[in-house]
């Protein structure tokens with residue numbers, strides 16, 4: 267249901283700082299796939315997610331979602347299909363608005379934000395129920411400004427907002443990396459729960475290899491802007507962290523070797 | 531300060547109130563420093579004066595001014611969002627262009643409304659005194675616009691507007707086209723500035739192409755004075771504070787003008803300097819106070 271063909275993205279094209287961040291990504295994601303994405307720093311993980319969401323214009327290639335070619339869609343239009351949670355807990359919510367106002371915006375994702383009442387009485391019931399399942403007591407604080415919440419609370423709220431209207435794809439970019447270990451675990455459990463309940467299609471970037479193996483039904487590894495490993499189901503289940511590391515050093519080693527060959 | 535000076539300041543404060551609410555929308559809600567108002571305020575005055583002279587109903591001329599200001603603001607918004615020009619520069623470009631346009635609209639640098647009907651006529655005919663008519667009517671209109679903005683900011687669009695000013699990434703991810711929000715909000719802000727111009731023109735009986743000089747600084751000063759004195763914890767509070775800030779600012783100016791220190795007294799031409807100093811003080815005092823308190 268998601269088709270990524272030959273996606274290429276260069277930063278600062280034509281200058282001395284030119285970086286080839288995505289060097290031709292090909293990816294087919296099936297409905298209900300929960301893919302964990304790993305790779306070293308600068309491998310292109312965030313860039314891939316940003317290109318999918320439309321935050322970055324791509325150089326070439328195609329992105330299709332449910333048979334629709336969305337390559338030329340601007341970011342706000344892609345939001346009708348895609349929702350996301352960022353690494354920075356401050357990025358997903360609006361600090362100066364209240365919890366219920368943030369949820370009300372999310373409850374209209376992909377629809378018109380017109381002149382109707384922002385928060386309707388009937389919405390509050392829904393918001394309260396949804397917040398209650400977070401177990402953070404936020405259902406009693408509908409009118410509190412989001413700026414008053416902790417990073418973990420905000421990230422949990424962002425997750426809820428991202429799934430309030432079921433997205434075709436959920437993009438998670440190291441969304442627990444900025445949280446303390448205990449909160450990170452809570453948010454991760456919530457992520458698993460929401461994805462399982464709604465049978466969401468999701469891409470989750472993580473640096474934790476154990477996590478990447480534990481979660482989801484498929485794992486891809488990026489390196490140098492390419493997909494260098496793509497394992498699913500049983501094959502993935504059979505993998506260990508050591509296997510992943512081995513894969514990882516293999517490509518690094520090859521690169522090293524080819525660099526040396528160039529020097530000779 | 532005489533009673534008449536007081537009433538005059540009140541009248542001005544209320545007339546400029548629309549502008550101040552507009553400045554609040556751009557500077558505070560949208561985080562978009564917009565100088566277009568220096569041009570859209572006289573635009574509103576010019577449109578209203580020309581329309582009334584041509585026999586248009588004075589109240590209808592207010593709506594025409596609103597529409598003209600709205601278009602001017604939308605142009606700034608379009609320059610910024612669609613053509614990628616920095617917001618400050620985009621607004622200066624529109625402002626400069628409006629100077630020429632305002633001259634075209636009036637066909638000359640200034641225009642009087644002597645002997646022409648104004649929006650004050652029905653009140654004066656109903657027996658409200660000459661001097662009280664304008665403050666009374668402007669106060670009524672202010673309450674109306676205040677309620678309108680309060681409603682608007684609590685609609686889904688209004689929430690999107692607030693989020694656009696606070697977190698572009700978040701609101702874009704919720705499917706909102708922030709370009710559209712910016713264009714409409716800057717449009718609305720300048721529509722309000724133009725209404726201020728139209729009200730001033732009708733209460734003073736003249737439109738002048740230079741009447742917009744320093745508008746933005748005065749507007750900003752009013753917003754800041756309002757926030758400092760009356761707080762801005764909720765949107766409703768902030769809107770009211772902006773309006774009251776406009777009143778306090780005009781009263782303070784009137785007071786300064788009535789001061790006599792021996793041989794020295796302020797003249798109206800000193801106003802821009804005083805206002806600039808006031809804004810600098812208001813912007814830096816909170817920081818200074820923090821520094822002192824931390825010690």
Ligand SMILES: Nc1ncnc2c1ncn2[C@@H]1O[C@H](COP(=O)(O)OP(=O)(O)OP(=O)(O)O)[C@@H](O)[C@H]1O
Nearest residue numbers: 277278285287305306307308309310311312313314
């Ligand atoms: N906005 C940008 N401007 C210029 N270069 C960028 C930008 N974003 C990413 N890059 C470059 O593109 C490459 C891929 O970066 P990206 O952020 O996608 O890596 P990543 O896999 O997410 O890494 P990390 O694990 O550190 O988050 C890097 O070389 C990076 O320097």
Ligand SMILES: [Mg+2]
Nearest residue numbers: 311312313439
């Ligand atoms: Mg990254």
